[in-house]
Amino acid sequence: SSSSSSSTSSTSHNEVPRQQQVQFPVSKLIRVGYYELEKTIGNGNFAVVKMATHVVTKSKVAIKIIDKTKLNEENLAKIFREVHIMKRLRHPHIIRLYQVMETEKMIYLVTEYAPGGEIFDHLVKNGRMAEPEARRVFHQIVQAVHYLHRQKVVHRDLKAENLLLDADNNIKLADFGFSNEYTPGVPLNTWCGSPPYAAPEIFEGRQYDGPRADVWSLGVVLYVLVCGVLPFDGPTMQSLRSVVISGKFRIPFFMSGECEKLIRHMLVVEPERRLSILQILAHHWMSGDGYSSEPELVVERGSPEMSVQVSPQLNQLVIESMLTLPDLDVDTLLQAVQGNAFNHVSAIYNLLVDQ
Numbered sequence: 001s002s003s004s005s006s007s008t009s010s011t012s013h014n015e016v017p018r019q020q021q022v023q024f025p026v027s028k029l030i031r032v033g034y035y036e037l038e039k040t041i042g043n044g045n046f047a048v049v050k051m052a053t054h055v056v057t058k059s060k061v062a063i064k065i066i067d068k069t070k071l072n073e074e075n076l077a078k079i080f081r082e083v084h085i086m087k088r089l090r091h092p093h094i095i096r097l098y099q100v101m102e103t104e105k106m107i108y109l110v111t112e113y114a115p116g117g118e119i120f121d122h123l124v125k126n127g128r129m130a131e132p133e134a135r136r137v138f139h140q141i142v143q144a145v146h147y148l149h150r151q152k153v154v155h156r157d158l159k160a161e162n163l164l165l166d167a168d169n170n171i172k173l174a175d176f177g178f179s180n181e182y183t184p185g186v187p188l189n190t191w192c193g194s195p196p197y198a199a200p201e202i203f204e205g206r207q208y209d210g211p212r213a214d215v216w217s218l219g220v221v222l223y224v225l226v227c228g229v230l231p232f233d234g235p236t237m238q239s240l241r242s243v244v245i246s247g248k249f250r251i252p253f254f255m256s257g258e259c260e261k262l263i264r265h266m267l268v269v270e271p272e273r274r275l276s277i278l279q280i281l282a283h284h285w286m287s288g289d290g291y292s293s294e295p296e297l298v299v300e301r302g303s304p305e306m307s308v309q310v311s312p313q314l315n316q317l318v319i320e321s322m323l324t325l326p327d328l329d330v331d332t333l334l335q336a337v338q339g340n341a342f343n344h345v346s347a348i349y350n351l352l353v354d355q
């Protein structure tokens with residue numbers, strides 16, 4: 001029931017007291033670690049992803065909650081590989097892993113939250129992108145994949161559904177479930193990714209060069225951004241397979257000549273003849289109409305910025321953490337200060353630094 005508030009000092013006597021809003025009791029807060037769980041943003045077969053807020057920093061994060069008891073050996077190994085890879089990545093256009101919490105039955109991956117959702121949904125809602133917008137977005141995607149390949153990681157599941165957007169409509173590459181480390185020159189052979197984005201050599205079940213297969217998927221992504229539809233599609237896997245292997249796709253009237261050239265040099269059936277990432281970045285369409293590609297800040301692995309600098313702000317924070325979160329043990333603090341930890345204190349530090 002609503003209670004009428006007896007008005008306070010500011011109201012003169014003849015004013016009718018304000019009807020106070022009906023106050024609902026605060027819903028029962030579910031806390032995991034130092035995070036309060038909020039709405040569900042994704043449901044996978046073994047995982048649910050929820051938005052959450054850090055109780056100290058008030059930062060918004062996403063938490064991927066995985067029930068280990070529902071996973072077989074293979075999927076469990078995939079999760080640990082995903083975590084192992086994400087721990088090594090630090091790039092403005094790749095979702096950042098902040099913290100890993102594990103109990104007997106559950107794993108909680110605390111990551112950066114991308115409020116803009118999937119670029120796929122953005123295309124469904126707004127239709128195909130104008131080329132200048134597609135150029136800005138695709139440039140960020142190529143930079144993220146270029147960074148991955150420099151870290152000797154292939155994504156293997158690049159698709160519009162895994163390209164998330166942050167609050168400023170910048171790209172945040174997500175979902176490293178299929179990604180893997182690779183050794184240049186050593187071919188891979190695991191069938192991966194989403195069929196409409198998969199390279200011909202993968203459909204043929206042949207061994208394939210990881211980075212070149214990612215480049216094919218990037219070609220499909222660029223086509224989707226500019227056209228709003230898939231270049232290769234079909235009612236059955238068999239018909240899709242044959243159209244991909246044929247390498248035949250249609251260029252709509254509205255696509256610029258430069259964009260067509262770039263796409264035709266990425267969607268090449270022969271992996272060896274496909275453009276490399278560097279050639280894509282150097283392509284005329286990528287610079288476009290005076291598109292100034294300012295170099296993005298990239299924290300390379302092993303660089304001094306990568307290891308946590310014990311800064312005054314961290315010291316201050318450690319003290320505050322001790323005060324507000326009494327049940328922190330000392331080695332959590334020590335690990336965080338040494339850097340490359342993914343625990344409560346390093347999460348607080350990195351969430352504040354990124355804020």
Ligand SMILES: CC1(C)C(=O)N([C@H]2C=Cc3c(O)cccc32)c2nc(Nc3ccccc3)ncc21
Nearest residue numbers: 041042049062095111112113114117118161174
């Ligand atoms: C933890 C992580 C990286 C993740 O696993 N997901 C899931 C959840 C939904 C989903 C998807 O729809 C596509 C890819 C990844 C995901 C995330 N989703 C978001 N934002 C979002 C916001 C509105 C709609 C969709 C995604 N931020 C971070 C993540």
